[in-house]
Amino acid sequence: SQTIHQWPATLVQPVGSPLSLECTVEGTSNPNLYWYRQAAGRGLQLLFYSVGIGQISSEVPQNLSASRPQDRQFILSSKKLLLSDSGFYLCAWSVTTGYGYTFGSGTRLTVV
Amino acid sequence: AQSVTQLGSHVSVSEGALVLLRCNYSSSVPPYLFWYVQYPNQGLQLLLKYTSAATLVKGINGFEAEFKKSETSFHLTKPSAHMSDAAEYFCAVTKVNTDKLIFGTGTRLQVFP
Numbered sequence: 001s002q003t004i005h006q007w008p009a010t011l012v013q014p015v016g017s018p019l020s021l022e023c024t025v026e027g028t029s030n031p032n033l034y035w036y037r038q039a040a041g042r043g044l045q046l047l048f049y050s051v052g053i054g055q056i057s058s059e060v061p062q063n064l065s066a067s068r069p070q071d072r073q074f075i076l077s078s079k080k081l082l083l084s085d086s087g088f089y090l091c092a093w094s095v096t097t098g099y100g101y102t103f104g105s106g107t108r109l110t111v112v
Numbered sequence: 113a114q115s116v117t118q119l120g121s122h123v124s125v126s127e128g129a130l131v132l133l134r135c136n137y138s139s140s141v142p143p144y145l146f147w148y149v150q151y152p153n154q155g156l157q158l159l160l161k162y163t164s165a166a167t168l169v170k171g172i173n174g175f176e177a178e179f180k181k182s183e184t185s186f187h188l189t190k191p192s193a194h195m196s197d198a199a200e201y202f203c204a205v206t207k208v209n210t211d212k213l214i215f216g217t218g219t220r221l222q223v224f225p
Contacts, residue, residue, distance in 0.1 A: 043217040094211050098144045098163040103155035
């Protein structure tokens with residue numbers, strides 16, 4: 001069966017520090033992968049999506065970047081965190097239109 | 113462009129009462145529509161989805177939703193609320209020619225004893 005792993009679950013980082021969040025998928029090949037951010041009291045904002053290794057599309061200009069070094073690995077990064085980067089980050093995968101997404105358990109990032 | 117609107121950011125019901133969470137969509141083509149549930153500090157879990165088969169879709173935990181093209185709606189219902197239904201619910205529509213989902217802003221459901 002397919003599973004998605006996301007870590008860490010919580011993270012507190014000082015302003016200006018780097019960030020690396022990792023997401024891995026098991027049990028499927030060539031998934032579409034997504035990073036969403038959920039800020040307090042707001043909906044879900046699509047940050048990045050990837051349809052294959054090394055293929056990254058950014059939905060919004062921001063302080064973050066994403067990479068897909070392997071088929072089932074998706075990494076969200078920042079060189080210098082801002083206070084506004086705080087939020088709940090969710091990774092998700094899908095395989096085809098109409099299938100919907102399967103989400104990871106999320107990472108709560110607090111930038112202090 | 114596709115979009116979804118969830119009417120009511122907060123809905124409160126008594127245990128055993130009908131749950132009705134509203135979702136209206138905008139789409140230039142027949143849409144794929146989804147309802148997700150999110151419990152505190154967790155990811156989103158798929159409740160149900162409409163993909164142009166039956167207009168009445170049954171999901172997990174006793175929820176169902178009816179696709180009404182004439183009303184551009186996909187409201188989520190459950191006949192009898194349970195305390196464990198307290199969570200945030202998101203409606204979503206697929207962006208045309210992609211599998212990217214566009215989410216509504218969510219509705220927080222509270223269930224009182």
